[in-house]
Amino acid sequence: MSLDWLISNVLWVGLLLLLASALVNRSLLAVPGWVLFALFWLGQPGHYMAAEDYFNAALVLFAALFCLYIAWIILKKDSRSRACAWASYAAGVCGMIYFPFSEIVSLRDGLIGFTALVTAASLRSLSIPVALVSWNTMTLNGRSVEIILACTAIESIALFAGVIVSVQAPAGRKLAALAASTLTIYLLNIVRNGFVLLAYGWDWFGADSFYVAHNLIAKVGSTLALLAVAYLVFRLLPELLSNIDELAAVIKHPGEDAA
Numbered sequence: 001m002s003l004d005w006l007i008s009n010v011l012w013v014g015l016l017l018l019l020a021s022a023l024v025n026r027s028l029l030a031v032p033g034w035v036l037f038a039l040f041w042l043g044q045p046g047h048y049m050a051a052e053d054y055f056n057a058a059l060v061l062f063a064a065l066f067c068l069y070i071a072w073i074i075l076k077k078d079s080r081s082r083a084c085a086w087a088s089y090a091a092g093v094c095g096m097i098y099f100p101f102s103e104i105v106s107l108r109d110g111l112i113g114f115t116a117l118v119t120a121a122s123l124r125s126l127s128i129p130v131a132l133v134s135w136n137t138m139t140l141n142g143r144s145v146e147i148i149l150a151c152t153a154i155e156s157i158a159l160f161a162g163v164i165v166s167v168q169a170p171a172g173r174k175l176a177a178l179a180a181s182t183l184t185i186y187l188l189n190i191v192r193n194g195f196v197l198l199a200y201g202w203d204w205f206g207a208d209s210f211y212v213a214h215n216l217i218a219k220v221g222s223t224l225a226l227l228a229v230a231y232l233v234f235r236l237l238p239e240l241l242s243n244i245d246e247l248a249a250v251i252k253h254p255g256e257d258a259a
Helices: 003-008 010-023 027-042 045-050 054-076 082-103 105-124 154-165 171-201 206-236 238-252
Strands: 131-134 137-140 143-146
Touching: 010 027, 010 082, 027 054, 027 082, 045 054, 054 082, 054 238, 082 105, 082 154, 082 238, 105 131, 105 137, 105 171, 137 171, 143 171, 154 171, 154 206, 154 238, 171 206, 206 238
Parallel strands: none
Antiparallel strands: 131 137, 137 143
């Protein structure tokens, strides 16, 4: 394995190591996984700084530091932390669901195009004259809205799928939680996309219709919806809440053993 190859594939190697640590029950394998994952995040701030997106630049820097901190905790505890083992598994699953759509153009465009098609078809089924003018752009009343990856809800779907799959719980309850969360998130996201297009196309909020609908109402609605979905998942999988509590305790007091 050459150094150039490792640098080019730092994300995928890191995710594979995180998954492997859980699948073969060797927590120390997660240490280089978390370190490589951190290196991936450390390569992202420049992109956001160039676009003057300082919030996301700070966010990815925090993600890198968090990854390094988890790697340090695993080493400090000599791989005895069940919470960190669960976090490694969850991070690996989340990453393997999300990043193929983020990094592979054909998958990204396919998901975006499918979401635009479903959104337009749903609105047309309600006799709303929406036109799909390109593979990712819908028009209503002469105003167009472009669907991007963030409009597909893949981030939230990957997050919930990762933490659910990685929990030790009966398969039936895990499948129920997985179906309830992912399907609900995707369907609500279609409603969100449709609402933004309707509000913008029909000028519901005046000159700032897109901003009000997309940046205010839709974001608040999405947050409340995710909280409701999380509550449902916690009811179906109380083991997940226990894992989160244990991980929080380990992060806060890395020198202490979990009760």
